[in-house]
Amino acid sequence: MxxxxxxxxxxxxxxxxxxxxxxxxxxxxxxxxxxxxxxxxxxxxxxxxxxxxxxxxxxxxxxxxxxxxxxxxxxxxxxxxxxxxxxxxxxxxxxxxxxxxxxxxxxxxxxxxxxxxxxxxxxxxxxxxxxxxxxxxxxxxxxxxxxxxxxxxxxxxxxxxxxxxxxxALPPDTRQGFDKIGRRNALSIARLNGACALTARGGKIAQARLCIGAATNRPHRFAEAEALLCGRAPDEALFAEAGKLISAAILEETGTRASSVYKLPVAAEFTAALLRKTWEEGI
CATH class of the missing domain: 3.30.465.10 (Uridine Diphospho-n-acetylenolpyruvylglucosamine Reductase; domain 3)
Structure with a gap:
């Protein structure tokens, strides 16, 4: 007992x-x-x-x-x-x-x-x-x-x-977003998830905070991708580049696994979509 x-x-x-x-x-x-x-x-x-x-x-x-x-x-x-x-x-x-x-x-x-x-x-x-x-x-x-x-x-x-x-507290004009990929739409354990906060100034990204989860064994902030985004005018090419950086960083940390064929390209696309959605529709 x-x-x-x-x-x-x-x-x-x-x-x-x-x-x-x-x-x-x-x-x-x-x-x-x-x-x-x-x-x-x-x-x-x-x-x-x-x-x-x-x-x-x-x-x-x-x-x-x-x-x-x-x-x-x-x-x-x-x-x-x-x-x-x-x-x-x-x-x-x-x-x-x-x-x-x-x-x-x-x-x-x-x-x-x-x-x-x-x-x-x-x-x-x-x-x-x-x-x-x-x-x-x-x-x-x-x-x-x-x-x-x-x-x-x-x-x-x-x-x-x-x-x-x-x-x-976040700086003024910071747009926030969260997204998740699972095997189903409800009651789903994340295959990938991510949180993002982008501070806008003069039409550019003044500050970027980006954390991707379920890709490594802990929530991971990707400093290189955040630095890439800062000071840049956002567009599809920039978001895609950030996604590729994160995919490469995940591979470096975890090595090649059975799930890598699926997870690495999806991580790149997921990140780009999260950034785009946060910038365009962020709350």
């Missing part, structure tokens, strides 16, 4: 995480419960974090927005604050699973689970989001792009908990 903890205060949760039980953190349970049912986990203690107020808040803060780690995908999708400032996060949240999964799954779980196919993690990485990570001994801030180190691997130390994410 497993022990189940449900603290209502952050300090109590951090003390339990530092205790001898070393409970597994449980929020929506959309990953951990399935893994236990399939015999892939056998935790003896669980820590439910859904009643901790600090983890449930989404609010404007100085210089950006704070998003609690236990905020669900449905709450993200319908958040007035996110719709106003970071609609691509709403798009990413809306693309996750089914309504049932979105009503349970959380943004912190999406990052901590570190699935290469996660939908919200690339959106956070594209926005330069920073995670507030706490333990009983202290707190630290880690960029989401650095917190996820690989498939099912994060930079979290034992006893640490993701409390919230800070998303810095």
């Amino acid at each position: 497993s022990t189940f903890y449900q603290p209502a205060a952050l300090g109590e949760a951090l003390s339990l995480l530092a205790g001898a039980d070393r409970p597994a953190v449980l929020a929506g349970g959309t990953d951990i419960v399935v893994a236990r049912r399939e015999g892939k986990r056998a935790d003896t203690a669980y820590l439910d974090i859904t009643r901790i107020p600090e983890l449930r808040e989404t609010a404007q803060a100085e210089g950006g927005v704070t998003l609690g780690a236990a905020v669900t995908f449905s709450e993200m999708e319908n958040s007035t604050v996110l719709q106003t400032h970071f609609p691509l996060l709403c798009q990413a949240a809306a693309s996750v699973g089914s309504p049932q999964i979105r009503s349970r799954g959380t943004v912190g779980g999406n990052v901590a689970n570190a699935s290469p196919a996660a939908d919200v993690a690339p959106a956070l990485a594209a926005l330069d989001a920073v995670a507030l990570v706490q333990s009983k001994s202290g707190a630290r801030r880690v960029p989401v792009a650095e917190l996820i180190e690989g498939a099912a691997k994060t930079a979290l130390d034992p006893g640490e908990l993701i409390v919230s994410f800070f998303i810095p």
Whole structure:
């Protein structure tokens, strides 16, 4: 029989995480419960974090927005604050699973689970989001792009908990976009996904933020492609060139795989289409 903890205060949760039980953190349970049912986990203690107020808040803060780690995908999708400032996060949240999964799954779980196919993690990485990570001994801030180190691997130390994410405000006239390719139109695990923010100035791209997910073992920002876009007037040739750069970078990182014949050309076309849609129709 497993022990189940449900603290209502952050300090109590951090003390339990530092205790001898070393409970597994449980929020929506959309990953951990399935893994236990399939015999892939056998935790003896669980820590439910859904009643901790600090983890449930989404609010404007100085210089950006704070998003609690236990905020669900449905709450993200319908958040007035996110719709106003970071609609691509709403798009990413809306693309996750089914309504049932979105009503349970959380943004912190999406990052901590570190699935290469996660939908919200690339959106956070594209926005330069920073995670507030706490333990009983202290707190630290880690960029989401650095917190996820690989498939099912994060930079979290034992006893640490993701409390919230800070998303810095974007410059004026920044157009945002998110897209995803799956095997079907709904309840689909991403084969590729991507988040993009393009800042326009004088008809050119002044700043580009681009993160592609599900192509490598972690959300990947492509600095070379971002640099290529900056200072250029956008057109089909530029977007296609950026897509080819990203396809080549994916190949360099992952090497040739059985899926490369499909994934590499699709990554190039997907990236070009995401850039074009963001520039022309971006929210």
